[in-house]
Amino acid sequence: MIYLDANATEPLRPSAREALLAALAVTGNPSSVHAAGRQARRMVEAARESLAARFGARPADLVFTSGGTEADALALYGLGAGRRVILGATEHDALRAAAPDATVLPVDRHGRADLDRLAALLAQGPALVCLMHANNETGVLHPIAEAAAICRRHGALLHVDAVQTAGRIGTSLAALGADSLAISSHKLGGPAGAGALLLTEAAAAALAPLIRGGGQERGRRGGTPPVAIIAGFAAAAEAPLEADRLAALRDRAEQAAIAAGAVPVAVEAARLPNTTALSLPGVAAQTQVIALDLAGICVSAGAACSSGKVTSSHVLEAMGLGPRAGETIRVSLAWNTAAADIAAFAAAYATLAGRLRRAA
Numbered sequence: 210m211i212y213l214d215a216n217a218t219e220p221l222r223p224s225a226r227e228a229l230l231a232a233l234a235v236t237g238n239p240s241s242v243h244a245a246g247r248q249a250r251r252m253v254e255a256a257r258e259s260l261a262a263r264f265g266a267r268p269a270d271l272v273f274t275s276g277g278t279e280a281d282a283l284a285l286y287g288l289g290a291g292r293r294v295i296l297g298a299t300e301h302d303a304l305r306a307a308a309p310d311a312t313v314l315p316v317d318r319h320g321r322a323d324l325d326r327l328a329a330l331l332a333q334g335p336a337l338v339c340l341m342h343a344n345n346e347t348g349v350l351h352p353i354a355e356a357a358a359i360c361r362r363h364g365a366l367l368h369v370d371a372v373q374t375a376g377r378i379g380t381s382l383a384a385l386g387a388d389s390l391a392i393s394s395h396k397l398g399g400p401a402g403a404g405a406l407l408l409t410e411a412a413a414a415a416l417a418p419l420i421r422g423g424g425q426e427r428g429r430r431g432g433t434p435p436v437a438i439i440a441g442f443a444a445a446a447e448a449p450l451e452a453d454r455l456a457a458l459r460d461r462a463e464q465a466a467i468a469a470g471a472v473p474v475a476v477e478a479a480r481l482p483n484t485t486a487l488s489l490p491g492v493a494a495q496t497q498v499i500a501l502d503l504a505g506i507c508v509s510a511g512a513a514c515s516s517g518k519v520t521s522s523h524v525l526e527a528m529g530l531g532p533r534a535g536e537t538i539r540v541s542l543a544w545n546t547a548a549a550d551i552a553a554f555a556a557a558y559a560t561l562a563g564r565l566r567r568a569a
């Protein structure tokens with residue numbers, strides 16, 4: 210099986226597995242005052258320090274959550290009171306579903322936020338702006354630093370969903386100039402079940418908790434933290450970035466697909482190094498995904514399928530792709546993707562594209 214769906218979840222990194230297993234051997238609730246509790250607490254605090262340093266916040270301003278979805282929700286509810294919420298049109302459902310009444314900020318045909326429109330919206334009063342650093346379907350990067358400068362000028366807060374950039378390219382709360390940043394363990398090669406919201410000192414002080422519980426995480430997120438998962442999360446985040454290697458392999462996959470008739474999405478925009486979205490004219494995305502799956506290759510559709518019903522991707526539609534939105538698959542390379550995997554993908558894609566297009 211060749212796994213090219215890393216944007217859904219990355220394979221577990223060996224360093225993360227090792228840290229996870231070592232921490233599973235430790236008994237203790239980090240809130241307990243005895244030696245076992247203190248040992249568990251030391252593991253959580255070491256992970257907090259390492260993740261905070263890597264992603265540009267103070268350890269005291271990092272809140273562990275159950276994953277990216279909860280980190281996004283915490284930012285939205287915790288910082289949004291009294292503010293109008295503005296969401297990029299291509300945001301993940303983690304934010305869209307949690308803020309159905311939000312004002313939608315359009316994107317251009319490359320999938321990048323319309324910054325003139327942002328400035329116009331911010332002139333209308335206090336706001337919380339939520340933008341993703343990279344899009345999960347296309348890999349397109351928003352101009353976050355520019356958006357942050359506009360938000361600052363208008364006194365708006367900026368939450369950045371960095372779930373897809375963390376572990377792939379440099380991403381940092383401080384460097385981006387955002388007020389909060391969401392990251393997720395399983396998207397960077399750690400175990401599923403943990404994420405984090407990193408905040409500036411001011412945003413952390415203003416944050417309202419979503420879950421109060423027993424006052425863990427300095428009262429910002431109740432619930433006993435999953436010590437072993439958090440240890441694995443931090444270990445995975447320490448892995449060196451491999452953007453150049455992945456971009457070279459991704460480009461090879463993309464060129465092979467183009468030669469077989471594919472049209473790639475948003476190649477002119479700055480993108481994640483591991484991601485390409487490929488349209489095959491006339492062939493439904495689900496058909497392509499199933500055909501590739503039968504050939505032993507795991508990719509995903511740009512269009513989401515729920516209860517047997519294929520709905521077109523809101524991301525590709527917001528970019529104005531029209532019917533292409535239903536004919537586009539996502540190929541996302543993992544930290545362990547090798548040249549041989551790309552060669553196998555290229556061969557399978559060429560065969561399938563020819564067959565499917567003749568049948569269409």
Ligand code: PLP
Pocket residue numbers: 216217275276277278279281301303341343344345370372373393394395404
């Ligand atoms: N944000 C983005 C951009 C994502 O791609 C995802 C997952 O697909 C999430 C948030 C949600 O993260 P999690 O799966 O950790 O809840």
